[in-house]
Amino acid sequence: MSDYSYFCGIDLAKNHFSLHAVDQNGKVILHKSVTRSKLLTTIANMPLMRIGVEECGGAHYWARTLHKLGHDARIMAVKYV
Secondary structure, eight states: OSSSEEEEEEOOSSSSEEEEEETTTOOOEEEEEHHHHHHHHHHSOOOOOOEEEESSSSSHHHHHHHHHOOOEEEEEEEGGO
């Protein structure tokens, strides 16, 4: 069992990011596309959660930034995305 009640996957792209978050029961709590400038505001206003980001050039930057907000960010290999 996880310490987190919510889980989020972020599809990192150049200008728009897709967010998909669920609770422990698999119920969708968020499914939207946000711009680069609104990503941190959107994530900062959400409860602490485990966040999966795809492995890419900017993944380490985003994982560090999300950790600073208190979230548990994990980088996943592309074959699992």
